Amino acid sequence: MLNCHDATFLMSQGRERKLTFSERMKIRFHASMCSGCTNFERQLEQISGAAKAFGAQQSSSDE
Numbered sequence: 001m002l003n004c005h006d007a008t009f010l011m012s013q014g015r016e017r018k019l020t021f022s023e024r025m026k027i028r029f030h031a032s033m034c035s036g037c038t039n040f041e042r043q044l045e046q047i048s049g050a051a052k053a054f055g056a057q058q059s060s061s062d063e
Contacts, residue, residue, distance in 0.1 A: 001026070001029070001030065002026050002027070002029075002030045004030075004034060004036060004037055007026070007027055007030040007031065007034070007037045008037060008040050010023050010026070010027050011027060011037070011040060011041050011044055012044065014027075015044065015048060027041075
């Protein structure tokens with residue numbers, strides 16, 4: 001079973017590369033019992049969305 005450090009590391013890695021099925025299941029299992037890691041995963045999604053929106057805004061203002 002993953003600890004919080006390993007779980008959040010894999011969640012971050014998932015933004016950079018495709019995680020294996022085993023890695024994804026380990027994260028799911030850990031996050032189902034850990035509200036801190038569940039919140040971390042939600043925050044990663046929000047940050048990613050905000051960064052994409054900012055990038056789109058910047059590229060449209062450059063035109």
